[in-house]
Structures are given as structure tokens and as C-alpha cells.
Amino acid sequence: MNWGGLSEFLAMGGYGLYVWGSYGVTVALLGLEVILLMKRTQQREAKT
């Protein structure tokens, strides 16, 4: 285990902005792609 507590985990040894900026944008973009694909699938299947 690396972390003493939640605040230490979020701080990432002073690199929190960079680490969470990377993970946050990645999760947001992959999530957005999944949502867009689900919407597109629903639209196409509704038409057929």
C-alpha cells in the first residue's frame, strides 16, 4: 500500500494535477465514445 490517506492519494506527491489531468481526460474521452456509440446503436436499431 502506497498511501497514508485519501488526501495523500489525491495529492500524488505534488503531481496531482498532472496525474489526475491525464486520467480524468482519458476516462472522460473513453466514456464519451461509449455513450456516443450506445446512442448511435439505439438510433440505428430503432430505424430497422
Next chain:
Amino acid sequence: MSATIKWFWFASPQSFFPLAGTIARVCWLGAALLAGAGLYVGFFVAPTDAQQGEAYRIIFIHVPAAWMSMFLYLVMASWAAIGLALNTRLSGMMASAIAPTGALFTFIALWTGALWGRPTWGAYWVWDARLTSELVLLFLYLGFMALQAAIDDPRRADRAGALLAIVGVVNVPIIYYSVQWWNTLHQGASVSLTRAPSMASTMLTGMLLMALAFWLYSIAAALTRVRCIILERE
């Protein structure tokens, strides 16, 4: 019935459609499970890096995303080439289905690289051979998508896109070998097939789990998208 016939049977979009749905569902689930395991190892098992502190933890998405960006381009160009050579409808659809996910991973590799470069190199961006060729890869993906979107007839769009994709393949080895060919700020490969990896084994485990998760994610996303394309075109 011999097994060889099956391959050609699945080359038809109609018979591929249900198979793609089944594979996609399995891959979505696998991607979620492996990403969970990879993030656990990456944040709770892998130790702090002696030189970079916690900033190195960006590696668990940066390297897998960069691998996928190059690999997906090769797969996309291969489908495009098969479509051009054999004139099979599904091949062009597969190439179009892979492009957005490939562009996404290219952007993620650039974005996470910028956020990693700032604390370690002191700059978000430098015009280094590795970074520049990866940026060219993003433009190749976007150019492929824009070209296909600009042509109304899907078969003609497939052929035009295929040509662009095949010409662009030359960029992939440039990205891969850029760190050897030029004196780049970007470091060389920490993981290669020919020698032992130069990192702690738990770090490597986390990275490989994330790479597998991104693989399954890409397969799932591309197959889900190709199902939409089949419904739109057929």
C-alpha cells in the same frame, strides 16, 4: 461442411453482424475488468518511482495508448488494403470503424505525454521527432475521417480513404524508431521483445494489464461501430 467455408461466410456484412455483437459484449466486459485490475496494480501495488516520484503513474495510460494508436493504424490500413485488393464491402467498413478509436488513443497519448512532459522535462510540448511524428499520426487519422466524410458514395469514400491510409503507414515505423534514429528528448523503449524490461515488475504488470484493457476496448468499440455502419449502409 468444411471449416474453410466459414471464413468467407463471415466476410459478408449480414452474417458478420451478430458475431460482431457477441464479440463486442465479451470485450466490453473484459476491458472493464482488466482496466480495474490494471488501475489497482498501477496505484496500489506498483511502488513510487525513485526518480520521478508519483508523476510516473501516467505511464499506465500513456504507453498503452501510444501502442494502440500505432497498432490500430496498422490494422486500419490492413483492412483498407484488403478492401482495395479484394473489393470486399466489410473491409472498408472495418477501416472506417477503427479510425475514430485510433484517433482517440493518439490524442490520449499526446495529452498524457504533455502532462507527463511538464513535470519531468519542464515543457508540455517540444518539437521532438517522437512527438512530432505522433502528431502527424493524429492528422492522418483525422484526414482519413474527413476525406471519407467528404465523399457521398460510401464505396468511393472507402477507396479514397484506403489510399490515404496505406500511404500514411510509412509514418508508423518513423514513430516507433524515432527515438533511435534521432537524438530525441523522448526516452527510448523501456519494454522491447529483445531484452529484459528496464522497470519494476509490478510497474510492468500494471502497464500490460492496461494495454490489454485498451486492446479489448478498441475491439469492442470498433465492432460496435461497424455494426452501426452496416445498418446505415445495407
